[in-house]
Amino acid sequence: MMGAMKHKNLPLVLLSFLLFSSSVKAHAQTCLTASDMDAPTRSALEAAGKRYFEMAARGDAAGMKQNSIAALAADFSGVETAVKDNQSALAGVQPTLEPPFLLKAEGDKPLERAEFLCGVFSKNGQTANSAAFVIPNLAPGSYAVVILGVPGPKAKTVSFVLQQQGAEWKIGGFYVRASQAAGHDYSWYAEKARAFKAKGQDHDAWLYFTEARELASPLTFMYTQKTDKLYDESQGARPADMPAAGSPTELAAAGKTYKLTTMFAVAVGDELDVVVKYQVASVSNTDETFKENMAVIHALVAKYPELREAFTSVVARAVEPSGRDYGAMLPMKEIK
Secondary structure: OOOOOOOOOOOOOOHHHHHHHHHHOOOOEEEEOOOOOOHHHHHHHHHHHHHHHHHHHHOOHHHHHHOEOHHHHOOOHHHHHHHHHHHHHHOOOOOEEOOOEEEEEOOOOOEEEEEEEEOOEEOOEEOOOOEEEEEEEEOOEEEEEEEEEEOOOOOEEEEEEEEEEOOEEEEEEEEEEEOOEOOEOHHHHHHHHHHHHHOOOHHHHHHHHHHHHHHHOOOOOEEOHHHHHHHHHHHOOOOOOOOEOOEOEEEEEOOEEEEEEEEEEEEEOOEEEEEEEEEOOOOOOHHHHHHHHHHHHHHHHHHOOOHHHHOOEEEEEEEOOOOOEEEEEEEHHHOO
16 A cells, blocks of 8 residues: 655645545545544554554564555565664654544545545634545555654654554554754744745745645645644745746756756755755766756855855755756855
């Protein structure tokens, strides 16, 4: 069903659409919060989440594979990598177990777009304990989402999507996401974004709001009151010339015009960098591509000097049609 998934969050469709869709298809997709489900079910989900977390913390990818659904076990390399990459951060940690969710998808074939509304929604949207899940191509069955918080200087969330098979809850997805970046959580980035917006630095504001949303959600397909509010707030800061999926923008640099496809923030240790990706015909000539990367970096900062205040370095990645890319980084202090 699902593997070890990485970035980035998709914007939540309008709540009114979700509510309408849910009312039409209520028979096909239902969700129970922890307070709605019976005590044995909740206990079983919490126990499974703790057990699988302990396996990940021990680096026991083999044990996790044995306890996974067949579709995930058949392609387990992503989970193995995620376990290996995060074991040191999980070992010896006492996680905080969040209230689980129980999702039920009915029917006799996969749902192209399964939408689950969990908990109580008001006329203004989500409430403090509600959540929405939007999952594509979901096979009929009973699923659960169990989330554990990992405290510390490199705080994370570890999430399991479980599928019920007989009396057992098997692993259908394993996700580890940072809940801090460069030493700060989502609320810090949101406050900084508001400060940038107040100064008219909309590019900085948009990038920081986006980072705040990333840190606020443990799953890319999960939406809460917190993430919905951040999304709504960020729309007021989105510059018209910011590249987005399917909508590149142009940047003149060194006598050429480049098509920028995306920009986003990324934490490297205690520093926050901005990454820009752009289209090229080929990255085979790395010397030439490096020069183009440098030209794009200088032109980007010249066009948006506000980036100097918000980021430590700029990373430019040239991407050819095959998807192969070549990147280069330049510290902001070296960009004249």
